[in-house]
Amino acid sequence: xxxxxxxxxxxxxxxxxxxxxxxxxxxxxxxxxxxxxxxxxxxxxxxxxxxxxxxxxxxxxxxxxxxxxxxxxxxxxxxxxxxxxxxxxxxxxxxxxxxxxxxxxxxxxxxxxxxxxxxxxxxxxxxxxxxxxxxxxxxxxxxxxxxxxxxxxxxxxxxxxxxxxxxxxxxxxxxxxxxxxxxxxxxxxxxxxxxxxxxxxxxxxxxxxxxxxxxxxxxxxxxxxxxxxxxxxxxxxxxxxxxxxxxxxxxxxxxxxxxxxxxxxxxxxxxxxxxxxxxxxxxxxxxxxxxxxxxxxxxxxxxxxxxxxxxxxxxxxxxxxxxxxxxx
Amino acid sequence: xxxxxxxxxxxxxxxxxxxxxxxxxxxxxxxxxxxxxxxxxxxxxxxxxxxxxxxxxxxxxxxxxxxxxxxxxxxxxxxxxxxxxxxxxxxxxxxxxxxxxxxxxxxxxxxxxxxxxxxxxxxxxxxxxxxxxxxxxxxxxxxxxxxxxxxxxxxxxxxxxxxxxxxxxxxxxxxxxxxxxxxxxxxxxxxxxxxxxxxxxxxxxxxxxxxxxxxxxxxxxxxxxxxxxxxxxxxxxxxxxxxxxxxxxxxxxxxxxxxxxxxxxxxxxxxxxxxxxxxxxxxxxxxxxxxxxxxxxxxxxxxxxxxxxxxxxxxxxxxxxxxxxxxx
Numbered sequence: 001x002x003x004x005x006x007x008x009x010x011x012x013x014x015x016x017x018x019x020x021x022x023x024x025x026x027x028x029x030x031x032x033x034x035x036x037x038x039x040x041x042x043x044x045x046x047x048x049x050x051x052x053x054x055x056x057x058x059x060x061x062x063x064x065x066x067x068x069x070x071x072x073x074x075x076x077x078x079x080x081x082x083x084x085x086x087x088x089x090x091x092x093x094x095x096x097x098x099x100x101x102x103x104x105x106x107x108x109x110x111x112x113x114x115x116x117x118x119x120x121x122x123x124x125x126x127x128x129x130x131x132x133x134x135x136x137x138x139x140x141x142x143x144x145x146x147x148x149x150x151x152x153x154x155x156x157x158x159x160x161x162x163x164x165x166x167x168x169x170x171x172x173x174x175x176x177x178x179x180x181x182x183x184x185x186x187x188x189x190x191x192x193x194x195x196x197x198x199x200x201x202x203x204x205x206x207x208x209x210x211x212x213x214x215x216x217x218x219x220x221x222x223x224x225x226x227x228x229x230x231x232x233x234x235x236x237x238x239x240x241x242x243x244x245x246x247x248x249x250x251x252x253x254x255x256x257x258x259x260x261x262x263x264x265x266x267x268x269x270x271x272x273x274x275x276x277x278x279x280x281x282x283x284x285x286x287x288x289x290x291x292x293x294x295x296x297x298x299x300x301x302x303x304x305x306x307x308x309x310x311x312x313x314x315x316x317x318x319x320x321x322x323x324x325x326x327x328x
Numbered sequence: 329x330x331x332x333x334x335x336x337x338x339x340x341x342x343x344x345x346x347x348x349x350x351x352x353x354x355x356x357x358x359x360x361x362x363x364x365x366x367x368x369x370x371x372x373x374x375x376x377x378x379x380x381x382x383x384x385x386x387x388x389x390x391x392x393x394x395x396x397x398x399x400x401x402x403x404x405x406x407x408x409x410x411x412x413x414x415x416x417x418x419x420x421x422x423x424x425x426x427x428x429x430x431x432x433x434x435x436x437x438x439x440x441x442x443x444x445x446x447x448x449x450x451x452x453x454x455x456x457x458x459x460x461x462x463x464x465x466x467x468x469x470x471x472x473x474x475x476x477x478x479x480x481x482x483x484x485x486x487x488x489x490x491x492x493x494x495x496x497x498x499x500x501x502x503x504x505x506x507x508x509x510x511x512x513x514x515x516x517x518x519x520x521x522x523x524x525x526x527x528x529x530x531x532x533x534x535x536x537x538x539x540x541x542x543x544x545x546x547x548x549x550x551x552x553x554x555x556x557x558x559x560x561x562x563x564x565x566x567x568x569x570x571x572x573x574x575x576x577x578x579x580x581x582x583x584x585x586x587x588x589x590x591x592x593x594x595x596x597x598x599x600x601x602x603x604x605x606x607x608x609x610x611x612x613x614x615x616x617x618x619x620x621x622x623x624x625x626x627x628x629x630x631x632x633x634x635x636x637x638x639x640x641x642x643x644x645x646x647x648x649x650x651x652x653x654x655x656x
Binding site for chain 2: 067072079092250
């Protein structure tokens, strides 16, 4: 910066103002400084500044799958709050792989993010303890951290699923299938727990062939759905454990001769335009992101808060598919 | 690291192996080193390492809108290629704001990303010239860079739109509306150009009331669509300039009494399950991401390539909505 100042014939403070876009510089001076900057090839080196200052005004977000539309609103909400606090958001995807989650989270910390928002893929987050002790505020979203105490902001997975299944029972269904995500995933087991609670509350037995937990790309989900819909006593309704499962089940049901009721966990675009409209248990992904990031900045501002579990309610949205009665 | 080595009673090289997860360390030694690391609170400081080494093995990706499902596959493709080269991907969103794009791109460069992939929101990228000269490989995607020469990987927007509109003309339509994005956006003007070319090739005049370019949130798009569908000589078909427009037009048409043909640019999930299925001009977003990132790593490997425009073909996917004849 001293070279730029010398070349432009101005003081260091003036160069700083121009570089940071601050007011108080005449257009002529600004032009001279910009020319000097260009000529000398001066580039902001935040790495060096980081070492001097300690804060990079950056938040890291570890998501699960950059291509899942569920995370879009969450991602954007985190960015908006970060931006309002003058911080940049950098994010990456764990692709549901605990090792990749760890790699990414540690790499973000190594770049000195001020805070970290993590949608966990794994169930052991002790690897983050040194970072948290060193001052990286960390908030978990959608699923709790494993083996450490930390803030988590998540939806009422249990209650939401329970209400969705109760809705199918109220429409007359007794044989209801549940297709959910890998049992290692907290949301999957919580939603299954809600399914079982709703069935038990109505005194209905659960045939274990009605329950499938596992990875949710289209192929295995379609296989599970077709299996439950076949045989002498098929299910008359399905509860889909997340938006990816719901979309695959919609496709399977489009090819089914008889009507099968469906409630899915998580809303998705165009759910209302399908025929029948798809009834869902909706989370507020944007609210999850917003609440988590607000919490993060509270911690960064110095608030001494014990780790908390912040649970947001879900909302049942009946659109047609969840109200179909059992086929004769 | 010297402190850790001393505490654990091992050499510096051993500490380095443990920190980087390399083989050649007995479990007992590894445990001693890990304990020393924890006790001393040693944390990888990539910022300092960056200053020493020069390469951070990171790629920065500047997207337009983290919540737009179109970018999901692109984002994931970039990450996969980066990962295959041992690099981390960090990304952020410009929210279609040129100033925010610049802010984000410069911040990523300040953190010494090795390369940058940019989906431009603005039309002047001279702000990146110092970075590019300093060695940050940069590839633009979806739209060319403004005022500088740089690689761009994009779809055949002109040809794809032309083919989509020609498809509607072949179904018998003469009064066809076009609703596209803000005219500042390259893809919008290219697709409009394709629309005009298709109309001209069939000797059809274009009534300028049939053409709307502007921001594409649902409200203004719905207003434009309804306007074109009203009056004594409404359009009988619509060409939607991107997936956001298509989804809004689908909703508007669901409330229309008479059938209106529709072709949209960009495919979207569930387009085939709507009734009628939505005919689209599909881009391969994953291919765009992959080709751009391959190009980036070619440059990082030292290939001395002149800036190139790499255009990927689109694909017309007829599903029903684009083949409806003009309503009587």
